[in-house]
Amino acid sequence: MELGKKQVLTVVKQVDFGVYLGSEKEKVLLPKKQVPEGIEPGDPVEVFLYKDSSDRLIATTNEPKLMLGELAVLSVLQVGKFGAFLDWGLEKDLFLPFREQTFKVKPGDECLVTLYVDKSERLCATMKVYEHLRKDSSYQKDDRVEGIIYESSDNFGMFVAVDDQFSALIPKREVTPDLRPGMRITARVTEVKPDGKLNLSVREKAFIQMDKDALMVLKKIEECGGTLPFNDKADAERIKKEFGISKNAFKRAVGHLYKERKIEILADKIVIR
Known part of the structure; x- marks a missing residue:
C-alpha cells in the first residue's frame, strides 16, 4: 500500500461502516459513504490512501487535488499554530508547516506545493518546489x-x-x-x-517599453508639480525607488521625452516644458 498515491486494491471484508481493502495481512478501511454500490469481496477498487485526523491510514475514492510526485496550486484555508491548512479536495485539509513555506501565507492565498511524507509517516505540503x-x-x-x-x-x-x-x-x-x-x-x-x-x-522589449516608461515618467513629473528634483545622473537606487525601473531604462525614457521636447534636463532637476 502506497501512501499518497492512487492504487487498485481488492475488497477483502465488508463491515457495517464500510469495506476493508488489501489483504488479510494488510488492509485499509474505505468508509461506507465512499463504497461503490454493489461492491462485493474480491472486487477491485481504485482508491487514494492518506491518514485521517486520528493518523489512521484510510482510503477514499474521491480525487485529491495533489498526489505524491505532483505539483499543484492550492488555496490556503486557515493558518494555525504550527502552519497553514490547504484545500486538498478531501475530507481532511492538507497541512503546510511553517518551515516548509517560502513566504508567509495567509487565508485566501494561493501557493504552489508538492507532497512529502514527514517523520510521522503523514502527508504534508511543502512550498520548496525548486528541485521538482x-x-x-x-x-x-x-x-x-x-x-x-x-x-x-x-x-x-x-x-x-x-x-x-x-x-x-x-x-x-x-x-x-x-x-x-x-x-x-x-x-x-x-x-x-x-x-x-x-x-x-515582465517588461516589454526596450523599444516598446521605452514609450511606456516615458509616459510613466512624464506623469510622475506632472504629479510633482512639473519639476522632478533630480535628473538622469541620479543614483540608481533612488531611481528604482521612485520609478521602479533601472537607471538605464530611466535614461532611455528621459532621452525620449527630451527629443520630443516635452521636458528640459537641468543640472539638478528635470522640468516639464
Missing part, C-alpha cells in the same frame, strides 16, 4: 508565458513556475516593485538557458 520543477518546456525566446511566483531571493530575483510546472526566474535586475510571491504573472521569455531553465521579464 521541469526544465523541458518548448518555450523559446520572446514567447509569452504565464506562471506563479513561488519564492523570492534578494540575490537572484523572483522564482517562477511557468504553467505551474517549468523552472523559471525573473532576474534581480528585472524585478519590479509590484511583484510579490504568490502572484500569477504574464511574462516574456528573455533567455532559454542551456539546462532548459527560463529567464523572464
